[in-house]
Amino acid sequence: MNKVVGLAALAAVLWSVNGAQAQTAERLYILNCGEGVAGDISRWSPGVNEGKSMDFVDNCYLIKHKQDWFLWDTGIPDAVAAMPNGLAPADPKAVTWKRPKTLAAQLDAIGVKPADIKAMAVSHTHPDHIGNVEMFPQAMLYVQKAEYEWPGADNKPRFNPAHPVTQLEGDRDVFGDGSVTILATPGHTPGHQSLLVKLPNTGALVLSGDAVHFKSNWDNRGVPALNVSKEQTLASMQRIADTLTKDKAQLWINHDKAQRDGLKLAPEFYD
Template sequence: MNHNGVKRLYLMQVGSMPEYQIPIVCYLVQTNDGKNILIDSGLPEIMPEGESDFENGRDVIEQLASIGLKPEDVHTVVSTHYDIDHAGRHAAFIRAEYVVQRVHHSDAASNPRFAALRSQWDQPMDRIRLVDGDTELLPGLELIETSGHVPGHQSVLVRLPKTGAVLLTVDAVPFAQGFTRDEQDDASSPDAAATRASTIKLLDLTEREQVAMVVFGHENAQWEELKKLPEYYE
């Protein structure tokens, strides 16, 4: 057994965009040596003015409590990016180290897109680990730089002992129909060329690493079928 490798993966749906039937989600990785690694933290408790599209459900703190974990039990928070539906509860994890792409953290400092959530993601720098590009966080947990949706977005590859490799695309490929080598007409992407490059990168990784399961960030039909906390993948 790899004593500091990955043991299990929990999936959590913590909210939604009701109009579009889009799930808002987080993930928890547990390691053999007892580490709890949260990937994203969902929506803020109180939505900023003008953010009426989102609806909180059973939030990340309540879901973690249901398996006996308090916010201070989380050792690491992987920030895929600082959008409101991904970093809304970051400040609750008072003992965690935050891991984010350097490019993203630098961009967020002056990007109005992330200003409303600044109190959550703008943590003391001695608690933020800035990474540059693809990074093995620990054995069985790899961060994959996938810019496009935002500069410095990151997806996550989790290698589970029984399931095998699981790719969390997050917002690099939020919906299954976008996971293709074909050209996509996506007007919502601020950088279509980078989005396409990141999609191809993840497709190549899926083939090369023989990924057993690809979990898309906001694919409602898929999320309805997945195991969710308290169930887990191992």
């Protein structure tokens, strides 16, 4: 009996080791996909910070998986880099965006060509997240069906219909090994999604998309007035909080400049 118990314990240890090795997300790069200034951040936290301006950033994330390169969000269009005054919003309370570095140049500095990226996903279809999707016309795009079918301006499609797409109805383990998992977090938009990444040394990270915009927004559970559903937004925030606890994960808030300034940017990386 003791021998059987010993073999079972050894098997459990081997399974644990092999399971850790099987998670083959190897590196994660943070790319500067835009910097801007918000005119009035109460737009994202109604009733709080009325009239207060704030610097915003816009991050994209490139993940090297054993199988492939995977891109999360594509940021402000690279063309904005040529605009000296940036891209001004129609709503003065929103963000005026600039592009200090192009996405193409940052990929080149890492030694990655657009054609090397075989799969990608966007958190949602607001312009500061989909600005360079068609830089990667061959990459499989993972997007929630509810987001894909959400009518754009003048009822136009939000994506090029010719772009290869996998329409999701919930979560997706992208590589089948638990290292990169798309989490359905609707509310900001009908098919908003976040990303859970598990790295060998850094551990687990949740990339927020726009489920939350900055730390005080997260701490106060502030729901932007323009979100499509307050109830879904709050439920998605709770889901993220539960994921942080379950996976002992860090929350990386996409637009939070104070947090981003304390992180390593490409060509440095997390592993």
